[in-house]
Amino acid sequence: MVTLLNGVWVVTGLGLACAIVLVVFSKLMEVKSDERAEKIREVLPGANCGACGYAGCDDYAKAVAAGEAEGNLCVPGGAQTADDIAAITGKAAGAVAKKVAVVACQGSYDNTWDKMDYSGIESCKACDKFFAGRAVCPYGCMGFGDCVESCMFGAISIQNGVAVVDQALCTGCGACVNNCPKSVIKLVDAEKPTAFVLCQNHDKGGITRKGCTIGCIGCQKCAKACPVEAIHMDQNLAVVDQDTCINCGKCIKECPTHAISHILQKVEV
Amino acid sequence: MKEIFTILVSAILVDNFVLSKFLGCCPFLGVSKKMDSALGMSGAVIFVMGLASAATWPIQTYLLTPLKLDYMGTIVFILIIAALVQLVETIMKKYLPALHRALGIYLPLITTNCAVLGVTLLNIESQYTFIQAVVNGIGAGIGFMVALVLFAGVRRKLESCDIPKSFQGLPITLVAASLVSLSFMGFAGLAENMFK
Numbered sequence: 001m002v003t004l005l006n007g008v009w010v011v012t013g014l015g016l017a018c019a020i021v022l023v024v025f026s027k028l029m030e031v032k033s034d035e036r037a038e039k040i041r042e043v044l045p046g047a048n049c050g051a052c053g054y055a056g057c058d059d060y061a062k063a064v065a066a067g068e069a070e071g072n073l074c075v076p077g078g079a080q081t082a083d084d085i086a087a088i089t090g091k092a093a094g095a096v097a098k099k100v101a102v103v104a105c106q107g108s109y110d111n112t113w114d115k116m117d118y119s120g121i122e123s124c125k126a127c128d129k130f131f132a133g134r135a136v137c138p139y140g141c142m143g144f145g146d147c148v149e150s151c152m153f154g155a156i157s158i159q160n161g162v163a164v165v166d167q168a169l170c171t172g173c174g175a176c177v178n179n180c181p182k183s184v185i186k187l188v189d190a191e192k193p194t195a196f197v198l199c200q201n202h203d204k205g206g207i208t209r210k211g212c213t214i215g216c217i218g219c220q221k222c223a224k225a226c227p228v229e230a231i232h233m234d235q236n237l238a239v240v241d242q243d244t245c246i247n248c249g250k251c252i253k254e255c256p257t258h259a260i261s262h263i264l265q266k267v268e269v
Numbered sequence: 270m271k272e273i274f275t276i277l278v279s280a281i282l283v284d285n286f287v288l289s290k291f292l293g294c295c296p297f298l299g300v301s302k303k304m305d306s307a308l309g310m311s312g313a314v315i316f317v318m319g320l321a322s323a324a325t326w327p328i329q330t331y332l333l334t335p336l337k338l339d340y341m342g343t344i345v346f347i348l349i350i351a352a353l354v355q356l357v358e359t360i361m362k363k364y365l366p367a368l369h370r371a372l373g374i375y376l377p378l379i380t381t382n383c384a385v386l387g388v389t390l391l392n393i394e395s396q397y398t399f400i401q402a403v404v405n406g407i408g409a410g411i412g413f414m415v416a417l418v419l420f421a422g423v424r425r426k427l428e429s430c431d432i433p434k435s436f437q438g439l440p441i442t443l444v445a446a447s448l449v450s451l452s453f454m455g456f457a458g459l460a461e462n463m464f465k
Contacts, residue, residue, distance in 0.1 A: 006336050014328075014345060018352035025356055029363040121429050 036088055037065035043084035044074060047152050051075040051173035064089065075099060076153070076171035099172030100190035101155070101165045102263050105182075106198045107140040108160040112212040128181040136211035139200040141184045147176035167264065188263060194245035195230075195252055196263040197222075202235040209257075216259040222251035271464055273404050276397070279460035280408030286384050287416040288450040293384030297417060298442060300375075307421040308414075313375040315410030318388050320357065321350045322406030325389040326399050339393075346389050347381060354380040384413060420449055 041061035052073035054060040063069035064085060071085035078098055118127055118134040124146040132138040143161040155169035156176055163185065165176075176185050184200055197216055201208045205217030218236030223229075230244035231251060238260070240251070252260045284290060287297045293314075300310040325346050333339055358376050361369040379385055388409045392402040423445050432441050 003337055007338050007341050010332065010336065010338055011341065011345060011348070014348055018348060022352060022355055022359070025359050029359045031362050 034062070034065040037061045039088050040064050040071075040085055043077075043081055043088070045076045045081065047076055047171075047173070049076060049152050049171075049173040049175055051171075051175070075173050078171075098190040099174070099187045100167050100170050100264065101172060101174070101176055101185050102188050102196060102198075103141060103163045103165055103185050104196070104198050104200050105137075105139075105141040105162055105184045106214045106259070107135060107137055107212055108162045110160065111214040112136050112140065125179075125181045133182070137201055137208070137215065139182060139184075139202065140212070140215075141182065146179045146181070147185060150175040150179040189242055190264060192242060193247050193262060193264045194242050195240050195247060195249065195260050197238045197240055197260050199237065199259045202237050204236055208236075214257055214259055217257055219256060221254045221256065222260055225250045225254040273401065275460050275463060276401055276405050277408040277411075278463065280405050281412040281415060282453070282456040283458075283460045285412040285416055285453050285456075286387065286409050287413055288453040290387065291450075292387040293382055293413060296378065296382065296384075297413075297420065298439075298446070301417050301420045301424055304418070304421045304425075306375075307417045310375045310378075311410070311414030311417050314379055314382075314384070314413045315407060317350075317354055317357075317376070317379055318385055318406040318410040318413075319403055320353060320406075321346075321385050321389050322392055322402045323399075324349055324353050326392060326397075326402045329393050330399075342390060342393060343386070346386055350385055350389070351380045384409070416449070416453075420446065423449060 038061070041058060044057040044061060046057050048056040050056065052060045052069070052075070054063055054069070060069065060073065064071050071089055071091060072082040074081045074085075075098075077084075113136055114134045115136045116131070116134050118130070120126060120130060122144055124133070124142045124144040127133050127142050127144060133142045135142050141162045143158050143163065145156075145158045145163065147163050148156045148158060152173070152175065153169050153171055155166045155171070156163055157166070158164070163176075165185070167190075172187060172190060174187050177183075177187055182200065188194075188196065199212075199214075199216035201212070201215045205219060208215040208217050216237050218233060218238070220233055220238070222238050223231040223233060227248060227250065228244055228246055230241045230246070231238050232241070233239070238251075240260070247262070249262070252262065280286075286292045287294065296310055296314075300306050328345060328349060329339075329342060333341060333345065338345075354376055358369070361376075388406050392405055395405070397405060424442065427441060427445060436444070
């Protein structure tokens with residue numbers, strides 16, 4: 001009986017001693033963390049996507065609380081989060097430019113094809129190192145889905161060999177843009193509907209046509225049709241200037257290969 | 270000195286905690302995906318194993334044994350280790366913020382890890398002296414690091430392999446782990462015969 005009680009005393013005593021030591025030390029060694037940082041962290045989406053340029057939501061919250069960063073850098077959170085942060089820091093919220101990702105390639109297997117039977121590592125980055133990828137078009141989407149993996153919001157899928165962004169789910173964080181070895185995915189202003197050239201091919205028209213039925217052949221018809229001169233040519237590829245474009249749709253009608261299209265059709269702004 | 274060295278080699282290679290004793294398998298499988306986190310975790314484990322050995326040995330020798338409470342070892346050691354890690358984290362946060370950032374997230378993970386508890390209990394069971402116990406603790410931590418880093422390399426290779434669908438993910442990881450473990454059996458008998 002005595003030894004049994006000894007056990008109880010020892011464990012209770014040790015537990016009590018540990019508790020006292022811990023409490024004393026946590027009071028002595030208290031590191032003052034910024035309360036605002038915790039509050040800001042709570043209003044952030046918590047996706048740790050890195051679109052703000054910091055290592056994660058925790059880091060960004062600390063930077064905002066310390067006054068090192070603006071409160072409007074969170075792209076997934078959008079205007080709502082910027083307002084919430086502004087309420088905590090007491091600063092006016094700057095406008096958040098809402099962005100959305102667009103895949104500038106329509107090279108599905110209906111329109112283009114592979115030039116080789118690639119059986120290496122199933123990744124765009126790996127395949128790109130091997131003779132510039134399996135696709136006939138050296139500029140287009142290879143369809144292994146590095147972007148799908150990088151997307152934290154499940155907004156990208158590979159459909160018939162080409163990446164497709166679900167604009168309703170896309171937050172515009174840009175993770176896919178950084179993970180595409182072909183730079184086929186672009187971030188565009190999500191609140192300004194414009195025409196967009198869904199092609200990246202800088203080859204001359206004849207070469208483009210041999211590899212893809214829907215690529216930009218550099219015929220310049222769109223540039224001539226544009227009433228506000230929003231389209232210019234960049235090495236056999238038409239480029240629409242989003243700021244100037246008035247979304248009249250004349251270029252879309254004019255394009256012989258249907259390489260131009262309205263973007264943001266699905267987004268309700 | 271010879272004995273210390275034997276204990277160290279034995280803890281690192283022959284009786285490797287993860288690959289021979291199968292303690293600490295959870296972090297071994299969980300944290301070996303990336304080399305960075307493997308190194309961070311191992312650093313924390315070496316640190317905590319050494320400290321825990323140093324803290325539990327006096328408790329056992331000067332408190333539990335005289336009171337004939339040896340059977341209470343497990344529960345008392347869990348208490349001590351958990352409190353110790355918490356204490357170290359608090360102190361580290363104050364005075365070594367850089368180290369806290371590097372090890373910080375791993376420290377709470379290993380407070381109640383079976384490998385840490387295992388090493389302290391085995392210290393007592395093997396009747397080591399204080400120095401030997403600490404060396405054994407640090408050696409076991411280094412052994413954990415060796416296993417984790419080796420396995421992180423193996424997993425990186427696995428990632429680029431064409432694995433049958435039914436084996437993808439955890440099954441192939443466990444198969445690979447068992448093969449690595451098998452290879453460590455080659456060290457059997459090394460420690461005893463090192464100085465012959």
